[in-house]
Amino acid sequence: MADPTTLSVSDLNRQARLMLERGFGDCWVEGEVSGLAKPASGHCYFTLKDDRAQVRCALFRTRARFAAPFANGDHIRVRGRVSVFEPRGDYQLIVEAVQPAGQGALLAAFERLKHQLSAEGVFVNARPLPYPPRHLALITSATGAAVRDVLAVLAARWPLVDVTLLPVPVQGREAVPAIIRAIALANNEQRFDTLLITRGGGSLEDLWAFNDEHLARAIFHSRLPVMSAVGHEVDVTLADFAADVRAPTPSAAAEQLVPDRRELMRRLSDARQRLVRVERLRLDQELQRLDYLRARLRHPGERLARQRQHLAQLEARLQRAMQQRLAQARQRQEMARRSLTRFDPAQQIAESRRRLEQASRRLNSALPRRLEVERNRLNALMRELNAVSPLAVLGRGYAIIENSEGSVVKRAEDTRPGERLSARLAQGRLSVEVKRRHKR
Structure with missing residues (x-):
């Protein structure tokens, strides 16, 4: 008979799993990725290590679809629960979420700067942008996808707008001073009436230049109204808050800046057709009225x-x-x-x-x-x-005044000084010239 205090391997691994899961719960772990494997099942298996230890990690398919992408050698932070893989007795971390390491500090700095600049009133700009702008100053990288997207949309929707590219780096140490100089240059030029600051998407670190407090203040103090379109729809930077208008993407910014000429042409065509219908209806009504008056008129x-x-x-x-x-x-x-x-x-x-x-x-x-x-x-x-009889009226000294077209003149304002008129008397006609007009 077996000793009641003796555990089977399965019991040992199960109790170890329960003790680890109850004792730790969810926790955040930071380290370097190695041994990343992505089988056809959709799960991810990797090792998270530092300079002294390592732990096996499992990121199952239902969570892997929503996790930030990572690769071997990346430094990441994961949230998960400690567990044991009972068949092999392997101690592992069941991962629930992944984010690049250091992002938490960046987010904290972002929130701190956002609160500070909001308290200073840097985010109160809401000036209307000219629609459409006559001359747009485009501040972005000359080689990025954003400049191609913006120029393509502007050319398709409203080719009449003038666009001047002020090329700047959009990430790295040189980005912030270069963008600030470009804003100052555009404000000193009288030809511009709108600024667009834009770049494509990226990680929080890639977009960090647009969270600089000096850049936010430069946008706030800009004489020209500013539209900001940094990153994708989910990305928000301090430059977006400081700008007068924010667009979710570079292409969306171009669509907001100018109207669609094809839509305007369609609306113009519809308006022209409505005008033609109204004029035809009015002409028909006037012709009917003329027929009615002609029927009442007796010679x-x-x-x-x-x-x-x-x-x-x-x-x-x-x-x-x-x-x-x-x-x-x-x-x-x-x-x-x-x-x-x-x-x-x-x-x-x-x-x-x-x-x-x-x-x-x-x-x-x-x-x-x-x-x-x-x-x-x-x-x-x-x-x-x-x-x-009209001839009897003429016999009492009255006259009928006719213009050069033979139409009877009834009002003084229907004539102009210097115009030649004909006056029909009881006997004969007179040719007269208008010297002045009097209302009475």
Whole structure:
């Protein structure tokens, strides 16, 4: 029977693993990478060492996808938990996160400078940039990808902008003084109206020049508005905070600085089409209004024709009345003649002659009066007709003023000094020249 105090190898390794995992928990370890292996499984296995010791590390696939890249010889910091690989009894570190060594100190310095410069008011710039700029000063490396990206986007979107490259190193000891000198040079030039400070992505150490407090102050004191586009979207530097506008990438900065000419041309085409539609609609409305006014307009000749027709009707009625009365008189005369044959001829003749004479006198006296009444009515109608005639207005001393195109001039402001006009009078025309215009 086995001794109850004796442990199997499996039990020993398991208890050792539990004791290490419970005793240490998560911890940060710093050292140099060696023996890096990346099998097809996606896991990473490596050794972390210093000048006196080493420890095996395992970075499993689910964590390796999000870890910062590293290689043999890199000095890194890892966060993980101490454990034991039970089948072999190997003591190892299960890694959860990886970052370059020294980044923590840089981040602490970044936060300290950020707080200091914010308290000084260096991050309050928010001046609007000219849109689009006339002349852009581009401060970046002459050989980097950022300058190619910016120039390509500007050429595609808005080739009218002038761009002057002020080449500077964007990392290393010479970067900060070179960028500050470029900012001062651009501010002394009257031709520039916008500054763009940019570079491509990189590690925190690569971008550290743009976290310099002197550079941040130079950007803050710049006379010209400044756009900063340093690194990729996740990278943020003190230069970004000090600038008036920040862009996530160099290409995005170029897109924010200038409009897209293709989009403007499309919008211009849409506006032109809308304008054409509006003008066509307005023209149709005006043509309809003109047709309506033309239908309402009546020429004076038409009114004269109606008056002539009415006069002819009155004359015809007068003629019919006269003929009717003559017919009635003849009828009475015929009745008298017949009666004459039934009575004493001499007496009846004498009486009839007397009545005939009376009737003739009444007829002769009534006819001129009737003719006079109708003639007066006719004259009244003719006077009324003449009153509405444009020629009657001219007869009272008025004139119709026409320009060289034959259009009637209604307002003084429709003429200009020196213009030759024609004045139509009741009899004849006058050629006149405009000397001065008066509103009243």
